[in-house]
Amino acid sequence: MGGDDDGAALGRGGDLVTEAQVWDALAEIPDPEIPVISLVDLGVIRSVNVSRDQVRVEFTPTFLGCPALEMMRDAIAARISELGADVQIDVISDDSWSTDRITSQGREKLRASGFAPPAPREVGGPQLVQLQSNAFRCPYCGSQDTTLENIFGPTPCRSVRYCRSCKQPFEQFKTI
Amino acid sequence: MSAQELLELADDELILGWRNSEWTGIAPLLEEDVAFSSIAQNEIGHARAWYELAARELGTTADELAFDRRPDEYRCSRLVQLRLVPDWAATIARHYLYETVDAERIAALKESDDPEIAGLAAKIDREEAYHRMHAQMWFERLQDEPRFKAAVDELRPLLEVRDEHTPELAELWEEMTMVRRSVAGATW
Numbered sequence: 475m476g477g478d479d480d481g482a483a484l485g486r487g488g489d490l491v492t493e494a495q496v497w498d499a500l501a502e503i504p505d506p507e508i509p510v511i512s513l514v515d516l517g518v519i520r521s522v523n524v525s526r527d528q529v530r531v532e533f534t535p536t537f538l539g540c541p542a543l544e545m546m547r548d549a550i551a552a553r554i555s556e557l558g559a560d561v562q563i564d565v566i567s568d569d570s571w572s573t574d575r576i577t578s579q580g581r582e583k584l585r586a587s588g589f590a591p592p593a594p595r596e597v598g599g600p601q602l603v604q605l606q607s608n609a610f611r612c613p614y615c616g617s618q619d620t621t622l623e624n625i626f627g628p629t630p631c632r633s634v635r636y637c638r639s640c641k642q643p644f645e646q647f648k649t650i
Numbered sequence: 651m652s653a654q655e656l657l658e659l660a661d662d663e664l665i666l667g668w669r670n671s672e673w674t675g676i677a678p679l680l681e682e683d684v685a686f687s688s689i690a691q692n693e694i695g696h697a698r699a700w701y702e703l704a705a706r707e708l709g710t711t712a713d714e715l716a717f718d719r720r721p722d723e724y725r726c727s728r729l730v731q732l733r734l735v736p737d738w739a740a741t742i743a744r745h746y747l748y749e750t751v752d753a754e755r756i757a758a759l760k761e762s763d764d765p766e767i768a769g770l771a772a773k774i775d776r777e778e779a780y781h782r783m784h785a786q787m788w789f790e791r792l793q794d795e796p797r798f799k800a801a802v803d804e805l806r807p808l809l810e811v812r813d814e815h816t817p818e819l820a821e822l823w824e825e826m827t828m829v830r831r832s833v834a835g836a837t838w
Binding site for chain 1: 681684685687688689691692693694695696698699765766769770772773774775776777779780783784786787
């Protein structure tokens with residue numbers, strides 16, 4: 475933040491709450507449905523502002539019908555309150571979240587736990603012919619010999635694919 | 651965009667979401683059970699987002715708009731009102747027709763002068779892309795099937811009908827609002 479002194483924001487009772495502390499705290503909150511990645515890894519925290527006694531967090535939903543959204547918002551509020559600050563969470567339902575906002579660290583954590591991370595979004599968005607191609611890599615064995623089983627999966631953000639090489643079905647994060 | 655136009659959109663998505671959810675547990679393939687349940691969840695999420703915009707304009711809440719109006723006040727298309735379970739060909743025909751027209755509507759809304767409408771439409775479009783791919787996949791599979799073609803021809807004219815309220819909508823409304831009407835202050 476231009477002009478902001480990172481160490482100067484005030485919390486209650488003499489505690490100092492800095493933007494860096496808020497980001498660190500948010501990085502400890504797991505995604506309710508894919509707990510291997512944090513809300514920061516998921517890229518849903520658009521901004522953090524600390525001014526005087528208040529922390530303001532801008533939060534962007536992933537999928538609009540995702541039942542985890544309220545849990546995420548409540549978890550953010552609870553975690554920041556633990557830091558001793560008042561918190562205001564603004565839910566921003568604009569077009570600013572896409573799976574391209576998942577951090578590279580988050581993508582690696584997804585892959586390590588058996589979720590194929592989303593392919594980068596291309597101009598014009600995903601097409602059926604791409605999903606039906608073998609451009610997707612199995613998170614278990616790394617083979618690209620995988621097929622689309624179902625565009626939809628156990629949560630709105632996932633498709634289901636099958637690896638012909640290691641004979642393993644796996645969940646593919648949708649690109650949106 | 652007027653509150654009435656927002657309600658058309660929200661009502662379409664809410665009612666279609668409920669209709670799609672009627673396949674949960676009984677779809678002809680397990681994969682379709684998952685697909686229609688997921689599509690239903692998305693559509694109801696979109697409905698909520700549009701109701702929230704309408705509610706702000708009308709000074710009410712999304713829940714009140716979704717569940718506290720009388721069935722004859724809904725502005726949804728007749729196409730989404732129909733209870734099509736257990737007719738799979740007709741269900742896919744409706745899915746294909748709706749997604750085709752909805753794509754045009756969303757594309758137009760993305761160009762809206764109101765940044766809030768345009769932003770929300772763009773966000774919704776990212777999710778709808780997967781509904782369209784699913785509809786496209788089934789269209790390619792069923793396009794030469796006579797029962798499917800007949801269902802498309804029969805259902806297509808209903809898309810534009812918004813002033814007729816079928817008994818099926820009233821029945822769905824009873825189911826949809828039962829908890830809310832029986833428990834004071836119930837929320838979803």
